[in-house]
Amino acid sequence: MRLAAQLVDLEKHYHLGEHTVKALRGVSADFPEGDYVAIMGSSGSGKSTLLNILGALDRPTMGNYILAGYDVGTMSDDELSEIRNRRIGFIFQSYNLIAQNTVLENIQVPMLYRRDARRISAADEHRCLDLAAKVGLGDRLDHRPFQLSGGQQQRVAIARALVNDPEIILADEPTGNLDSATEKDIMNLLSALNDEGRTIIIVTHETSVARRAKRQIVMKDGLIERDGMLLTEDGK
Amino acid sequence: MLPFGNTFRAINLAFKSLLLHKLRSGLTMLGIVFGVFSVIAMLAIGEGASAQAQQQVLALGATNIIVLSVKPPADSAQAGGGGSRGRSFGLQYGLLRSDYRLLRGLPSIVGAVPIREIFSETRYLQKTPNARVVGCTSQYPDMNHLTIQQGRFIADADEDKLLNVCVLGAGIAAELFPFDDPLGKAVQIKSYRYEVIGITQERTASAAIGGSMSGQDYNKDIYIPLKTFQVRIGDRVATAQAGSFSAEQVELNQITIQVREQKDVLPTAEVIKESLTRTHGTKKDWDVIVPLELLRQADQIRQIFNIVLGSIAAISLVVGGIGIMNIMLATVTERTREIGIRRALGARRSDIVQQFLTETIVLAGAGGLIGVLMGLATPLAFEGIQWIVEHFVLDAATQNSPLSKMFTDMHPKINWFSLPVAFGISVGIGIIFGIYPARAAAYMDPIEALRHE
Numbered sequence: 001m002r003l004a005a006q007l008v009d010l011e012k013h014y015h016l017g018e019h020t021v022k023a024l025r026g027v028s029a030d031f032p033e034g035d036y037v038a039i040m041g042s043s044g045s046g047k048s049t050l051l052n053i054l055g056a057l058d059r060p061t062m063g064n065y066i067l068a069g070y071d072v073g074t075m076s077d078d079e080l081s082e083i084r085n086r087r088i089g090f091i092f093q094s095y096n097l098i099a100q101n102t103v104l105e106n107i108q109v110p111m112l113y114r115r116d117a118r119r120i121s122a123a124d125e126h127r128c129l130d131l132a133a134k135v136g137l138g139d140r141l142d143h144r145p146f147q148l149s150g151g152q153q154q155r156v157a158i159a160r161a162l163v164n165d166p167e168i169i170l171a172d173e174p175t176g177n178l179d180s181a182t183e184k185d186i187m188n189l190l191s192a193l194n195d196e197g198r199t200i201i202i203v204t205h206e207t208s209v210a211r212r213a214k215r216q217i218v219m220k221d222g223l224i225e226r227d228g229m230l231l232t233e234d235g236k
Numbered sequence: 237m238l239p240f241g242n243t244f245r246a247i248n249l250a251f252k253s254l255l256l257h258k259l260r261s262g263l264t265m266l267g268i269v270f271g272v273f274s275v276i277a278m279l280a281i282g283e284g285a286s287a288q289a290q291q292q293v294l295a296l297g298a299t300n301i302i303v304l305s306v307k308p309p310a311d312s313a314q315a316g317g318g319g320s321r322g323r324s325f326g327l328q329y330g331l332l333r334s335d336y337r338l339l340r341g342l343p344s345i346v347g348a349v350p351i352r353e354i355f356s357e358t359r360y361l362q363k364t365p366n367a368r369v370v371g372c373t374s375q376y377p378d379m380n381h382l383t384i385q386q387g388r389f390i391a392d393a394d395e396d397k398l399l400n401v402c403v404l405g406a407g408i409a410a411e412l413f414p415f416d417d418p419l420g421k422a423v424q425i426k427s428y429r430y431e432v433i434g435i436t437q438e439r440t441a442s443a444a445i446g447g448s449m450s451g452q453d454y455n456k457d458i459y460i461p462l463k464t465f466q467v468r469i470g471d472r473v474a475t476a477q478a479g480s481f482s483a484e485q486v487e488l489n490q491i492t493i494q495v496r497e498q499k500d501v502l503p504t505a506e507v508i509k510e511s512l513t514r515t516h517g518t519k520k521d522w523d524v525i526v527p528l529e530l531l532r533q534a535d536q537i538r539q540i541f542n543i544v545l546g547s548i549a550a551i552s553l554v555v556g557g558i559g560i561m562n563i564m565l566a567t568v569t570e571r572t573r574e575i576g577i578r579r580a581l582g583a584r585r586s587d588i589v590q591q592f593l594t595e596t597i598v599l600a601g602a603g604g605l606i607g608v609l610m611g612l613a614t615p616l617a618f619e620g621i622q623w624i625v626e627h628f629v630l631d632a633a634t635q636n637s638p639l640s641k642m643f644t645d646m647h648p649k650i651n652w653f654s655l656p657v658a659f660g661i662s663v664g665i666g667i668i669f670g671i672y673p674a675r676a677a678a679y680m681d682p683i684e685a686l687r688h689e
Contacts, residue, residue, distance in 0.1 A: 052683055055580070057579075057580065057682050057683050057686075058683060077584070077585060078584045078585070078586075081579070081582050081583060081584040081585075081587075082582065082584075084579075084580060084581065084582045085581065085582020085583075086582070090580050090581065092686070096573070096576075096577045096580075096686070097577075098574055098577060098578075099574075100252060100253060100256050109577075109578070109581050110581045110582055112245075112583075113578070113581060113582035113583045113584070113587060114582070118242055119242070160581070164582075
């Protein structure tokens with residue numbers, strides 16, 4: 001099976017004055033294509049740091065992060081930007097839409113930063129419309145974020161995450177700001193994406209969310225404590 | 237460079253962000269608007285003032301050299317004065333008829349007009365205005381750019397026959413003859429009456445230039461033939477003032493000399509100075525004025541003015557730029573989250589720099605454009621100021637003083653070159669003051685930026 005992403009002995013150190021804080025102390029994991037992984041752990045366990053590295057927002061101090069065959073750890077800032085743009089789709093807890101843009105424009109944002117094709121072609125436009133329809137917002141293209149509910153905003157964010165056809169989708173507490181009914185809708189949407197073969201990594205501390213994943217990784221003190229099918233959909 | 241479509245989209249995006257905060261963008265722009273406006277307005281006013289000065293100097297004639305009689309200081313006059321010329325009558329000084337004959341003979345001179353003038357009361361019926369009575373020859377109007385409105389100017393024949401004829405300036409004609417046609421009427425000057433044979437066209441007064449020449453109001457002149465002047469009025473003028481009596485004897489007050497070309501002006505002026513030094517010796521009772529030199533001085537003063545005014549206006553542009561930078565820094569802080577989102581979605585640092593720099597340039601450029609449009613209205617605004625000054629500041633007495641006339645007659649001239657330059661500078665200010673906030677935005681840590689509330 002091909003690997004979408006691979007972590008090898010990943011360490012991340014922060015220098016705070018004279019002290020060195022080791023947020024990650026040797027993390028190794030494989031993420032095969034089509035995987036659906038939930039990363040869990042209490043605060044301070046290192047899961048945010050891991051997420052930042054997985055998202056190519058940060059570089060590891062030691063070890064390797066291989067994404068789609070590229071070693072992200074040695075890349076320049078511009079190269080990291082390109083990796084984020086083409087290989088990673090972000091979904092955030094607080095949606096992080098651009099307030100002054102419409103739904104359609106928000107979905108298009110990652111297209112504006114493609115290195116090779118910054119111009120939005122008719123085909124691109126079509127793709128955005130398809131994605132909006134897919135997440136159920138085909139009739140709200142001209143709305144602005146403040147005119148949408150939380151669930152709708154998160155749907156826009158999901159469509160935006162898919163627009164450049166990324167290698168992995170990274171979701172950081174995607175349902176943290178939503179009620180349970182909406183949470184179910186969003187999780188159904190993510191499951192559907194996984195069924196299409198997309199690799200999804202989701203960071204959460206809610207078991208109801210983690211249960212939907214195929215695999216769970218539990219972090220503790222900068223290390224992976226447990227990794228595997230720890231929770232099942234019909235309860236443990 | 238970036239492809240064109242991309243630039244267009246960046247500008248579009250910038251407009252959208254700026255329109256999100258209309259009031260803030262508008263206020264930020266004001267600094268640049270007024271900066272650009274004041275640059276254009278200052279240059280226009282400077283240009284207008286210099287054009288006015290140049291016109292006045294040109295009215296004196298660019299190919300003319302003016303030789304004047306100057307009343308020497310009292311002690312030197314007595315030292316080198318009358319004694320040598322025999323019979324002395326009061327103070328004797330100034331250019332002589334022999335000077336005129338001497339100068340007329342110089343090469344490269346095409347014309348010379350001797351002038352004798354006094355200030356005297358004139359009379360027609362019960363009107364008795366004071367006027368400058370000028371004895372001159374037929375060439376005078378040509379050299380001083382006077383045109384005749386009615387009748388004719390003094391002819392050589394008038395002089396030969398010592399006729400009692402006169403030509404009135406437009407102003408004095410209106411004063412003496414408010415209702416009648418002056419032609420053919422007789423005006424009394426001193427103890428003789430002179431028949432009016434012509435009236436000159438109204439002409440703007442020339443202001444004093446560089447302190448070497450007093451302002452001249454040609455409209456209050458009365459011209460009579462020079463020889464008639466000598467015979468009827470004479471060289472000696474006695475004035476009785478309260479308690480004192482003074483007399484002076486002057487043959488000629490002024491000789492206006494015209495040379496063929498402008499390049500002959502300065503060498504000829506030197507020759508004139510030398511010959512007069514030889515004939516008058518140490519007695520410095522004459523002076524040579526070269527309008528061309530005044531023109532050059534006026535031009536230099538104009539340049540100094542433009543530089544000074546331009547610099548002051550440039551300061552306001554810089555202040556406007558600082559205002560823009562200040563707001564852009566606030567904007568960057570305010571939009572930290574947006575920057576984080578864009579970075580997470582794949583924007584490179586250069587993309588962020590481009591976004592914020594474009595915003596600043598659009599802001600400054602739009603301000604510049606409005607400033608240019610306002611600058612175009614400078615003449616209108618200046619007219620408004622002139623109206624206010626005329627109606628509320630000046631009273632009837634000061635209205636006709638040379639200084640206020642100079643102000644009210646001035647017209648700002650927009651220097652077309654200043655429009656693109658001022659606009660270009662405003663865009664340049666956008667770039668200079670935009671780089672720092674844009675870089676501050678680009679070099680934020682995307683993780684921190686995403687977490688920013």
